[in-house]
Amino acid sequence: MKRIIIVGGGVIGLSIAFELMKKGCNVTLLEKGKLAGKASGAAAGMLGVHTETRGNPSMTSLAKESRDLFPALAEQLLNCSGIDIGLRQNGMIMPAMTGREQHLLQEEANSPQGMKEELRWLEERELRKMEPSLSRSFIGGLYIPRDGNLLAPRLSEALAISAATMGAVLHEGTEVNTLIMKGRSIIGVNTTRGPLYGDEVVVAGGAWSQHILRRVGIKLDAAPVKGECISVTPKEGFLNRTIVSDDVYLVPKADGTLTIGATEQVGSFSEDVAAESVSRLLAKACTIAPGIAAAAWGKAWAGTRPKTSSRLPFMGRVPDVEGLSLATGHYRNGILLAPITGVLMADLLSDKDCERRLGYEYTRQWDRNRGSTTSEVSR
Known part of the structure; x- marks a missing residue:
């Protein structure tokens, strides 16, 4: 049974732990403070594929796939943890106050991507009918029917309880001081509880990931x-x-x-x-x-x-370092991308071939030799 150590107890680390447990892995997750005590607990919980990934086709594809996993995930988590994550797929509206804003939003609705997502321009009368509390200054709005929101703290709590119920070991109040290296391999972590060894280490510490990685000479952009x-x-x-x-x-x-x-x-x-x-x-x-x-x-x-700097998350193995992977840099989309990040990283870490699925540029940004414009890791 593969032993995997996850550093970081936010929604990304918890999602990876949950998905790895489905694959029968031995998972230990380490969190310096409280689970989801930082950005994951503070998130607004928006599931805004269109509003958050505009102009980034690779990100949009990944976000759509992740958003569409939520209904099944919500049911799984309710059955396993008893927690309702408050998923609401009730759509979003981007209102317009000027003619220029109207023109730009109508263009988005009529674009190939907009038509595929069923984006629709609402005339003023229809906007008033749908959302009568909005300001009378708006002349219409772009309706995005498939997006929605959830209660972010409940999502993290449900993932934690579900992963623990399935056998994952979750340690709060446990700081990772350094990664344990043997040659060019990571074989474990030194923590405030003492050393812990495993076959793989995943750094999913959000904005704090760089602090851990810097100690072994890896710098994140x-x-x-x-x-x-x-x-x-x-x-x-x-x-x-x-x-x-x-x-x-x-x-x-x-x-x-x-x-x-x-x-x-x-x-x-x-x-x-x-x-x-x-x-x-x-x-x-x-x-x-x-x-x-x-x-x-x-x-x-x-x-x-x-x-x-590219607004793309780091997802995949660190080149030239055996046993070390990253899942961080999700910026404003940690909640939205949590389900697909868990699935893809669990596939990767359980030795399933997922190069095709991680072909969204997220792994390619590691490798400067492939000509990527998003090389963001250096030593």
Whole structure:
């Protein structure tokens, strides 16, 4: 039975652990703090294939495949853990306030990709009917019917319980100090609990992955990006679908709350939320849906996401280092890409040939000799 060590207990590491357990592997997952205690727990839980991957065909293909795994995954997790992840496939709307915005969104709806995803332009009257709480300043909007959202903390909790129920060992409060090398091979990790040995080590530590890898001479071209969000509780039925503009999104949740996000601050690991950020998010949200001003206050929080220069995640084996793989750099799409990342990495780590499936450029960005423009790892 193959022994696999996963470093990082966010939604990506937990998804990999869950999928590996299905394949009968021996899995130990190590998390420095609490499971999903960082970006995974702070995520808004949007499943926005179109809004998050515009202009990146490779990313769009991967995101669509991952999004379409969610209904079956939600059922599996409910059966295994008893947790409902709050999956809502109720669509998204990108509203337009100017003629130029209308023109650009109509072009997207009429593009081959838009028609394939069934994107549809909503005239003002239809937009009002679908979402009467939106500002009267909007002249229409782009409707994205297949996207949706979920409750991100519940997804991570369900994955953790399900993986543990199947036999995975999950250690919270366990920091990985260094990777144990033998020649050019990784054979384990040194932790605050002592050394642990395995056949494969997967680094899935999000924005903290670079700290671990730097100690063995591997540098990632990635940066931490802090994001702040707030939540409120509006009247029932205030919004039925996720609303996305260029600088703010509104995500109505299955528990009745509305998540509003998010700011971006490159290079910061701080979890503090600035009063100015709260004020700015609320002001922007109220221009989209004025009734938010009367909603009950919820809370504010922050998380740090890993962003690569290409905005493509690292997924695959590290070249020239046996026994070491990465699954990190998912940036704003960690929740959306969690299911497919778990499946693909489990295939790879269980010795199943998945070169074809990982042909989305995510493995190719390692290898400068293949002419990729996204070579992001150096020693």
